[in-house]
Amino acid sequence: MSGFKEYHQYDGLGLAELVRTKQVTARELLTEAIRRAEIVNPKINAINNFLFELAQQSLNHLPEGIFTGVPFLLKDLFSDVQGVITSNGSKAYNNYLPPKDSELVSRYKASGVNIFGKTNTPEFGLMGITEPEAFGPTRNPWNTSLTSGGSSGGSAAAVAARIVPLASGGDGGGSIRIPAAHCGLFGLKPSRGRTPDVGGEHWDGASCEHVLSLSVRDSAAMLDQIQGPGIGAPYVIKPPELSYLAVLDTPLKQLRIAFTTQAPYGGTVALECIRAVEHSAALLADLGHHVEEKTPDFNGDMLLNSYLTMYFGHTAADIVDLKRLLGAEAVKDLEDNTRFLALMGQCLSASDYVSAKRDWFAIKQQMDLFHQDYDLLMTPTTACPPVAVGSLAMSGIKKMQTRLAVAAGAGMAGLCKKVLLDITKDEARKNLDKTPFTQLANLTGQPAMSVPLYWSEDNLPIGIQFVAPYGDETTLFKLAAQLEQAQPWRAKMPDIVGLCS
Template structure:
């Protein structure tokens, strides 16, 4: 006899798939145990957009790398055939696309069992997962605080040990910010590494990409192995990876030259964020890597003005399409105040201005690529402070201007969006908890298409200072 919950507590997704494959546990008991774990933390976390228990129970078993492993899909531009896709907005009602996103399809082919979808803020444009549609998703370390955004539901459930990984996507930090807030691992792959179809050609001019939030580094690498690669008709693709990403975790260590950047003017990192990133720098030096203080050749306010040109135009285009599809224009009252501010100031940008913004984003990519000729990695704080209280980060009304929105969000997360624009891979690694018990991640970025360098270092840091033993107050783990 075995205790299924004890096994889930001790194993990541790779380990659980091995237990299913060997016959030590069954798909059915793993599914039912994961459903029970989800029920044990909801609604305290409010991380689920839709429960899909019945369809998961009825789904035929599929053999694959993650056969029998339960997970959830983020409810943001990532259709799942059996689920509603609201994108965190009231405007979509009960829309059900009835098809699988390319990444979702690859997870299904790998044998994953989908037990639900996770919450997102409206259209993914917030660093906290709060919406009129679903309310606030809460941090399992302190339910008065934000789980981060926009993959906050995914991060909260992984941190709470409901599932070992959950799907997410990242257009400006949306995997790494919630990973930092919730004390788990979040990797954003390179531009073109992951498929984006069939509904999306390129999200936000190529700044957006899907992947997952995981507890272990091994699972992140294994998930990349089964989901990476351009889908049919993709506008571009990252170079093919010759070796499996999981193999990079076992490479012999080589010394890395790491640029430590603590601030990005006009914003400064707070004392806890600095303590976290300096702690990580010391760990890197313990591993034999060279860490040097540096500054990034970036003008963030000008850059963010271009980013919001892209976001505003893309949002306007999407809402126009949504209105045509449903036969009724999207009204302002269906949208969050934050979305109304973005649309008011950036929804009507000209084609010339949009093209200029894309050119500026590409120019930044070249600038950061040149910077990384001298370094293997850049290390920064993921966030400038600990997770904020619910209601404090996204407390907007439509009378405010975009400059206030930018200040509010990007003084909190000044670094993450840079590497969406550059297309370079980046990750948040959970290596520090404040005296009050709140996690703060450390953020690394690598050269384009060098996810293996990030994953290899993350595996070293995980071995040196394991984080899986840090368990939040709200958790499905047995005590």
């Protein structure tokens, strides 16, 4: 491996095996990862905080784990590393130095990975694109004029560009699966309670942490390392009978798979995304599975409204936390959009929030009934291929209306409701119409994954989503491994990888 030019051909477990068998050293892997970051990052803006010195120091005391020596990147959202800025994609947090590692970061470290940077994310992880004012937009390695998705867009871009084979992410409405789909990666959102919570029952358990990866086995192996409740966990789930890595080698039964291309909120689904589902349905049938078209019976408007209620309410709570931690002055450094979303949260009543949570439960009941007949639900991960950077930004008029609303404050309830209808719902639907398939699993707590099974005529990856019953990551991993073997994707790389050759 002279010069480590073959680095990009390995997944994380493959690199760890090279270290374990002394074919390379952890220092050599880190040097190569840094070299690639320095070449590629100026073009895609995936990494917002380089921790090269910290990683060099860590080489002397990396623990013995399944990923020992593998270079790794953390999504810069609630991923506290002692003494390292956790910006949460915001200027408001840009000087915050956590006093200790978070539980999740401790578990990542215990796997043996060597953390050498943090990746870009929208402010507070609120968007399905990654374009924070604090750090600028992350660009898609497959076409740098397009978005990498969000909110784990920095991690996705870094993995797709082969800076690292896997990187951390979080998923509160699709934030692992959306960027995985846009960047041609494997991304699995675990069941509610499977991994340690961050931020204190963040988004009422809708948000879950895991990684985006080149290979299925890396995802399975890392979930083995980080799964299990943390101290004071609000949700505790039964652990798997076998490790997720071990089940990849076990037989998969014939599955009953329903598929739909109908967007839950009634929006348009791009023809290429429909073709991707049709292609995947044929592939699954060839593999011996029973596949049929069937749309789950739940109310899409109920799903949208209950999701937005949680989204607004937790944004308001996040600003309360910011004030407690850094003082009221820090709020002035937030983006207008974040402050406006928080204002919408302040306009909601307690009964609004309780009703929304009851709707979550009603939708979960519908999905439980659905899974009595079907093992999995298959959809496009997104309703369209990745869009242009900046195309989902608010217009100048909308920004002005937003600032006026924020200046007016929550006391003007009538204005708040009008703005909610005129701006927020319009802007939220405009964004969610691009990604309407992912929020379901966040509200119900089900595990879901995006698998890179299709590329458009423009050579853009289009992900396919599979949703399983609560607690059944095992079936998802087994199917993903079968699909990876039947239609390998790791050899597909964006041209930008060639800059590092």
